[in-house]
Amino acid sequence: MKKELVSFEGVHCANCGAPMQGEFCHECGQSIHSVLRPMHHMVEDTLDMVLHIDGRIFNTLPPLLYRPGFLTMEYFSGRRQRYVAPFRLMFVLCLLSFFVTRIAIDNIGFADTNLEASAGTGDFARDTTPEAVRARFETMRKDIDKAADSAEHGKKTIRKLISVERDHANHRLEQLGAAPLPVQTEDGWDFHQNKFEASWLPSSMVRSINRSIEHMGVNLRGATAGGEEGAAAQERILAGVFGVLAQTMFVVMPLFALLLKLMYVFKRRLYMEHLIVALHSHAFIFLALLLGVLVGGLRSWLVPHAAWTSTPLLLVIWALGVWVPIYLLIMQKQVYRQGWFMTTVKYLFVGWVYCWLIGIALSIAALLGLAH
Incomplete structure (x- = not known):
């Protein structure tokens, strides 16, 4: 391969005027390369700055997966x-x-929603006008309420039956080019009338809390209704949960490192060292989760075409699940270099506390997701 010899003699930094001795100025740090380049170079630089995915990823992922504590x-x-x-x-x-x-x-x-939506229009197929559809739905709703009162059915069952009929009616209204039926409000806690009040908080914060509480009520009612309404509410909740889940993990991370610091206080390691252990531990957990979901998706795609792949791929998923706790135990032993007994005791205690931290983080994420 032909090598290009680059000389920086006579080249000066465009920013501070210092003589250049390499690609970066030793005085101010500015690069010798111009930013006025084709767009694809800018995209490459941006991806490299944000993700920094280069050849090092191939040196990092294999030991991260099967060599506990090596990267640390x-x-x-x-x-x-x-x-x-x-x-x-x-x-x-x-x-x-x-x-x-x-x-x-x-x-x-999406598959579940399509399954529910495949029921068609039911008895509403005989109606030729939107008014007839709405009238039939109102009659059915009243009949279901009366039957439920006499049979003492639960409210959840009533909502499910009404939701199914509402889906049928809305499908027929869509065929007729009419607007869908309005969403039915349920009895119970009134999120509009029962508002949070706190005179010691700023009014803007009180309004924000009340909006969140109202959103929680709407999402909870929708999620338990079933049908398309329930699917839409579940989608909103999932979007909210995943929107804040990463942030909650970044709060748990330093707490986990602090827990390691307390457990190994006599090792006299810096907090930053424990934080690096926490980062590599969570990187492995996320890698195992990523591989497990990908293998699960591959299994769902392959099984209808090659049924024999079901068991091997399922074993891979189980192996990943079993490998996670074993990996973390070996990693803790490798990094802190204590005997197996003390390592196991501390590992179990750290794991117990961490489960509580994760439970609290997921609960907060769920609440924020409900308020989305």
Whole structure:
């Protein structure tokens, strides 16, 4: 391969005027390369700056998956250039795993919605005008309410029956080119009348809390209604949950590192070292989640065409699930270099506390998702 010899003799920095000794100015740090380049170079630079996905990813992912603690010990030893930085690695894998998981959940929900929507228009197929459809639906709704009162059915069953008939009516109204039926409000807590009041809080914050509470009520009623209304509410909730899930993980991360610091306080390690352990641990968890979801999607696609692939792919998913706790235990042993007994005791305690942290984080994400 022909090598190009580049000389910087006589070249000065365009920013500070210092003589250039390389591609970057040793005085101000500005690059010698111009930013006025074709658009595809700008896109490449942007992706490299945000994701930094280059050849180092191939040196990073394999040991991250099957060599517990290796990347962390390499980082501590100063051998960092060959590998993706811990925070960037965790950040990219977190986004990818949540993105793929969201797509998988959406596909499952889409299939369920199509299954429910395939019921057709029912008795409303005989109606030739929107007024007749609406009148028939109102009659059916009253009949269902009366039958439910006499048979003492639960409210959830009533809502499900009415929701199915509403879907049929809306399908027929869509065929007739008319507007759909309005969403029925349920009895119970009135989120419009029962508002949160706190004189010691700013009025703008009180209004924001009341809007969130109202959204929670609408989403909860919709999610339990079933049919297309329920699917739409579930979609809103999922969008809200996944919208805040990554942020909640970034709050859990430093808390997990602090927990490691307390558990190994006599090791006299810096907090940053524990944070790197936390970053690599979560990067592995997100990688395992990403692979599990991808294998699950591959299984769903292959099984209808090759049924024999079902068991092997299912075993791969189970193997990933079993490997996660074993990997984290071995990693803790490799990094902190204590005996197996003390490592296991601390591992179980850290895991117990971490489960509570994750539970709280997921609960907060769920509440914020309901308020979306």
